[in-house]
Amino acid sequence: MVAIKQQIVSQDVMNKRSYGHGNPCKYITIHQTGNTSKGADAQAHANIQSRLNPRQASWHYQVDDKEIIQSFPDTVKCWHAGDGDGPGNTSSIAIEICINSDGDYKKAVQNAAKLTKYLMDKHRLGIDKVKQHGDWYRKDCPAQLRHGYKGITWDDFITMVKGEAPAIKPTEKPTPPSKKPSGTYTGNSIVDYLKSIGTNSSFANRAKLAAQHGIRNYKGTAAQNLDLLNKLRAGKPAAQKGDMKTNSIVDYLKSIGVDSSFANREKLAAKHGIKNYTGTASQNTQLLKKLRG
Numbered sequence: 001m002v003a004i005k006q007q008i009v010s011q012d013v014m015n016k017r018s019y020g021h022g023n024p025c026k027y028i029t030i031h032q033t034g035n036t037s038k039g040a041d042a043q044a045h046a047n048i049q050s051r052l053n054p055r056q057a058s059w060h061y062q063v064d065d066k067e068i069i070q071s072f073p074d075t076v077k078c079w080h081a082g083d084g085d086g087p088g089n090t091s092s093i094a095i096e097i098c099i100n101s102d103g104d105y106k107k108a109v110q111n112a113a114k115l116t117k118y119l120m121d122k123h124r125l126g127i128d129k130v131k132q133h134g135d136w137y138r139k140d141c142p143a144q145l146r147h148g149y150k151g152i153t154w155d156d157f158i159t160m161v162k163g164e165a166p167a168i169k170p171t172e173k174p175t176p177p178s179k180k181p182s183g184t185y186t187g188n189s190i191v192d193y194l195k196s197i198g199t200n201s202s203f204a205n206r207a208k209l210a211a212q213h214g215i216r217n218y219k220g221t222a223a224q225n226l227d228l229l230n231k232l233r234a235g236k237p238a239a240q241k242g243d244m245k246t247n248s249i250v251d252y253l254k255s256i257g258v259d260s261s262f263a264n265r266e267k268l269a270a271k272h273g274i275k276n277y278t279g280t281a282s283q284n285t286q287l288l289k290k291l292r293g
Helices: 011-016 042-050 086-091 105-123 154-161 190-196 203-212 221-235 251-253 262-271 280-293
Strands: 003-004 018-021 028-033 062-063 068-070 076-078 091-099 131-132
Touching: 011 018, 028 086, 028 105, 042 062, 042 068, 062 105, 062 221, 068 190, 076 086, 086 091, 091 105, 105 154, 131 154, 190 203, 190 221, 203 221, 251 262
Parallel strands: 003 068, 028 091, 028 131, 062 091
Antiparallel strands: 018 076, 062 068
């Protein structure tokens, strides 16, 4: 593993961007930055934290293809999991994997896997304690790992953490999340089907979809999942009203369990006849109206 460089934030930053000390370090939460800009590497993200992140967010480590930088001590309760004072923020260590376009993505993931194993050993944690951001809060993160970007899935990452070599062919070029075709999955997994159409596949959202399609007391059984899969494939999904008060397209998509990333909004905009989507306020308002209509 590459050496861990410490760039611990000041006490003032720690006071303003964390719940302070007391993290029992029961879990390790994996994130990906979502920033593909050139230069958005570990040092850039560490600098953002040192200068007081303008967002109400913080994390312990940032990792790229060349280095690992620590910004907060493991024992600090950072703001990264989206669950307030829940277990994600207050009892886990956060790792952000950089996805900058000028970096070696696979190497960054490998470095993050080695850091994860190091922290597991340090805090005596099992592999079951390694979590995704999406396990704590309804968010498609770490998005690239969840969608198998560059041939590396979440299962491959866990395999790396275990110190095993995942079966990844160097020449494979799987479609990244934003380009994944809609509804082309032909198997019998409801989770994989929902992922193929850019929809939240968590148990909570499946229960919501099941209720909308007349499947009562959803427990996630094989029979219920197959029934739900068949209903979703049969035709137009049941109407999802979602949050009818919000004027935010991101919040609305979250309220109906749909991926709210820019890539998916761009895809939805194209489907609804909104050309050259760049995420402007007027385009977002137009898209929101079309989705609600």
